[in-house]
Amino acid sequence: xxxxxxxxxxxxLNLLESSQETPVLVFKHSTRCPISAGAYEEWxxxxxxxxxxxVEYAFVRVIQSRPVSDLIASTLxxxxxxxxxxxxxxxxxxxxASHGQITEDALREAVSQLTP
Numbered sequence: 001x002x003x004x005x006x007x008x009x010x011x012x013l014n015l016l017e018s019s020q021e022t023p024v025l026v027f028k029h030s031t032r033c034p035i036s037a038g039a040y041e042e043w044x045x046x047x048x049x050x051x052x053x054x055v056e057y058a059f060v061r062v063i064q065s066r067p068v069s070d071l072i073a074s075t076l077x078x079x080x081x082x083x084x085x086x087x088x089x090x091x092x093x094x095x096x097a098s099h100g101q102i103t104e105d106a107l108r109e110a111v112s113q114l115t116p
Contacts, residue, residue, distance in 0.1 A: 001047040003057040006068050015058055016075060019088045023114055025107070027059040028069055030082040039083035039102035046107040055111055089114065 030036040062069040062082045073080040081098040095110045
């Protein structure tokens with residue numbers, strides 16, 4: 001499944017706007033954290049195993065793109081953590097998880113709760 005790396009604040013704001021029409025699942029990844037590495041493997045497993053085609057997928061490397069990561073936290077009013085996954089619909093986080101809560105099954109379950 002295609003995923004977008006968020007490198008600019010403008011990219012995030014565009015994706016946030018598109019969440020009005022299409023839900024967005026965003027993974028915030030710290031490249032220096034072993035817990036985040038494990039969560040990233042779960043994220044990749046989810047994307048490789050029939051993810052919902054009705055969701056847009058994006059990730060941000062929180063150390064390399066700190067302004068983008070901070071903007072995600074402030075626009076969604078969800079305290080920053082990494083690793084962290086946020087499911088965004090209609091400009092707001094409708095679900096989020098962090099650290100060991102990020103599993104392929106948890107991602108699948110969260111996305112399955114979306115109603116058309």
